[in-house]
Amino acid sequence: MDRDTLVYRAKLAEQAERFDEMVADMKEVARQPQELTVEERNLLSVAYKNVIGSRRASWRVVTSIEQKGDADKMSIIKDYKAKIEGELVDICNDILSIIEDSLIPNSAAEEAKVFYYKMKGDYHRYLSEFQQGAARKASASAALDAYTAASGIASSDLPPTHPIRLGLALNFSVFYYEILNSPDRACHIAKQAFDDAIAELDTLNEESYKDSTLIMQLLRDNLTLWTSDHSAEAEGGDAGPEGGEDKAEG
Numbered sequence: 170m171d172r173d174t175l176v177y178r179a180k181l182a183e184q185a186e187r188f189d190e191m192v193a194d195m196k197e198v199a200r201q202p203q204e205l206t207v208e209e210r211n212l213l214s215v216a217y218k219n220v221i222g223s224r225r226a227s228w229r230v231v232t233s234i235e236q237k238g239d240a241d242k243m244s245i246i247k248d249y250k251a252k253i254e255g256e257l258v259d260i261c262n263d264i265l266s267i268i269e270d271s272l273i274p275n276s277a278a279e280e281a282k283v284f285y286y287k288m289k290g291d292y293h294r295y296l297s298e299f300q301q302g303a304a305r306k307a308s309a310s311a312a313l314d315a316y317t318a319a320s321g322i323a324s325s326d327l328p329p330t331h332p333i334r335l336g337l338a339l340n341f342s343v344f345y346y347e348i349l350n351s352p353d354r355a356c357h358i359a360k361q362a363f364d365d366a367i368a369e370l371d372t373l374n375e376e377s378y379k380d381s382t383l384i385m386q387l388l389r390d391n392l393t394l395w396t397s398d399h400s401a402e403a404e405g406g407d408a409g410p411e412g413g414e415d416k417a418e419g
Contacts, residue, residue, distance in 0.1 A: 172198055172201065175194045175197050175198050176194075176195075176208070176212065178190075178194045179191045179194040179195045179198070182194065183212070183215060186219075188219035188220045191216040192220055195209070195212050195213040196213075196267060198213070199213055199267050199271055201271075202271075204276055204277060204281065205272065205275075205281070210281065210284060214284075214288065217260065221257065221260050221261070224256050224260065225257070225295060225298070227253050228250065228253045228254065228257065228298075228299060231250045234246060235247070235250060254299055257295065257296070257299065258296065261292045261293070261295055261296050264288070265289060265293070268285050268292075269289070272285045272288075273285050279326035279327070280331075280333060282319075283319045283323045283327060283334065286315050286316070287316065287319045287333070287336065289311075289315035290315035290316035290319060290340065290341070290344065291312075291340055293308045293312035293315060294308075294309075294312045294343075294347075294348055296308040297309045297312060297348045298347070309348050309349065312344055313344070319337050319341075320337060320338075323337055328369060328372065329362070329365035329366045329368070329369050330370065330373045330377070330381050331377070331381070332380035332384060335362055335366060335381055335385060335388070338358055338359060338361070338362030338388065339384055339387055339388055339391070339418060340418050341358055342355040342356070342358040342359040342362075342388070342391065343355070343391070343418045346391075346395060352395055352398070355395060356395055356396065359388045359391055359395075360388075362388055363385055363389060366381065366385055367385070390417055391417055
């Protein structure tokens with residue numbers, strides 16, 4: 170099937186909310202040797218974000234049920250949770266192999282490299298959310314490396330108001346807060362990104378104004394949430410990293 174047909178089918182699948190099919194079509198496009206267009210890149214991202222997002226939500230629901238604990242049903246709950254975790258692993262490994270084998274090697278533009286390294290960080294972070302022990306440590310380390318690589322390119326090649334640079338800061342700060350349990354570092358990254366963007370707000374072009382200001386609002390929302398969690402901890406409250414469950418991410 171030719172590239173244009175695959176892209177059009179992926180758009181149809183998105184409208185019909187058939188995201189598994191959207192993934193299948195965009196995966197074929199992504200495996201081709203030429204660099205993805207901005208539209209294709211965004212379609213690929215939306216497809217995987219939806220298939221992973223529904224499983225992450227399912228995992229959180231089942232984990233909550235498990236914690237409330239019906240001892241008689243615990244083996245059923247654990248088996249069901251393991252099934253969801255298996256799907257999460259398959260989806261993450263699928264997109265990570267595409268990013269590493271095709272997308273990053275085929276990228277010439279710095280903006281695209283930031284986008285894919287951020288994506289790589291995101292999917293290793295999703296693995297870190299439920300893995301244990303050595304597997305979790307390896308995924309967290311890979312996420313940190315990917316986010317750090319993306320940040321290095323973004324800080325030298327993208328303006329502070331660029332939506333991809335802002336989205337990277339948003340997700341990198343969430344990673345520090347939730348996975349590495351480093352609220353101070355999370356707040357520093359989010360505040361730095363917000364302040365740097367505010368200082369150059371008048372340079373924002375009309376095309377990205379809406380996206381950039383939305384992410385800036387999410388950064389500010391997270392800062393408010395995290396500093397209030399921090400205050401509760403200082404006062405002897407029990408708000409820890411899990412208290413940031415309603416945090417925003419890109």
